[in-house]
Amino acid sequence: MKNKRFSFLAMCMAVAGMLGLGLSSCQKSSSSDTIPPDKNKLEIRFTDDAGFFDSIVVDVQMVAVRIDTSQSNEGREDHHPEGREWGELFHDHDQGWEDPDEHAIWDTLNIQAGEYDLMQLSNGADTLLSSDYIPKGRIIAIRITLGTNNYLVKNGVKYPLNLIDGFNNVYVRIYGDQIVQVHPGSYRLWIDFDAGRSVVKVWNGSFYLKPFIRAFVVSNMGTVQGFVLPMDAYPVITLYNASDTLYALPRKDGFFKIWGVDEGTYSVFINASNGYQDSTITNVQVTAGHITDIGTVHLSK
Structure with a gap:
């Protein structure tokens, strides 16, 4: 995949999404497709809270979903714990985070990998991150893998946005009220990347990215x-x-x-x-x- 910066494009996609025009090049399917009997369809949209910079660009390289294949998303009654729904930053392996469920698997989604300008995704704007078929089962987590081309622009000056060495995966637990069924077998959620709380300036003037990410559904919030x-x-x-x-x-x-x-x-x-x-x-x-x-x-x- 070619790496691209998503700024004006992201806004166009957000508008197109509201108008139903379907500018979603990373989709492997459309809403009119027939979902295979052993699959569900998952759409993830990317949005942001405000940050105090000209640009905050994050390099999204991979997105995977964790699925419990022994359960279903239908009829879920689990709710996110208030004040503790934000994602966690972990090392580039899953040890210490994963639940031990033998029926839980990771499935890598088809995305448009590249640089996303979060400052273009505030005030109700969003962009399509993925729309893909996944194995049928209960969605329990999202894992976002970040690359190294993260940066911010402040007062016209570009600064690297560093990751803590080796810590490039962000995990977001998914609860029943954070995902919505839009059609039988087809689900949607939003990923909120809170730019204002995700950038940390350290003593030597460098900036580090400590992502605050959560999932939500517009109709439930x-x-x-x-x-x-x-x-x-x-x-x-x-x-x-x-x-x-x-x-x-x-x-x-x-x-x-x-x-x-x-x-x-x-x-x-x-x-x-x-x-x-x-x-x-x-x-x-x-x-x-x-x-x-x-x-x-x-x-x-």
């Missing part, structure tokens, strides 16, 4: 959106409660969207600059499958 103006306040939006914190950077028109939010009551803190005053909105109610719109917030000096 809530969404908070709105507008913050003016943009010369350079607002940074924090959605938080006692168990979780999510971030957003508005688009040029002031619009922001944070999706994949657990049900609950949150506060929205808007950190402003350039002489504008901060603002806080409390008692923001988030409900699964619904959009909570806070309207337009006008910041003042």
Whole structure:
């Protein structure tokens, strides 16, 4: 496969996905295909929370799914533990992580390997990472293998984004409420790569990638959106409660969207600059499958 950087392309694919145009070159199948009797179909879409950089580019080289072939995804009642659904970074082997289930196998998915610019995948944008047939069974984990061409751009300057030596696999446990059946035998989930919490700057000024990744399903989670103006306040939006914190950077028109939010009551803190005053909105109610719109917030000096 050819390595490519996904920035403008990712946005085009996201728009195409919403319009149903199907710009998904990495697919081995389409929604109209007949699923073989011994297979399921899995679609994984890639999205991001905000980060405070011009670009954050991650080099995705391989994605595999762990499947318990003795069980089914239908009728699952397991739910992700609140506040502990984020993925884990491990060495380039599976020892110490895998469950001992003798019926569990890893299946490597067909993806478009290459560089994905996470900053192009915020505010509700996403891109197709994989759509592939997998052995029939219960999906219990996703493993993402990262390459070495990771970097960020800050104030126009490019910096390497290092991995801890040998630690290039990220594991995400999949629970029943993090995957949705879209057709009989066909499933979909989103992978949220939280850029804001995934970049660590160390004492010598170098940047390291410590991925915060989780799975979610749009219909099982809530969404908070709105507008913050003016943009010369350079607002940074924090959605938080006692168990979780999510971030957003508005688009040029002031619009922001944070999706994949657990049900609950949150506060929205808007950190402003350039002489504008901060603002806080409390008692923001988030409900699964619904959009909570806070309207337009006008910041003042």
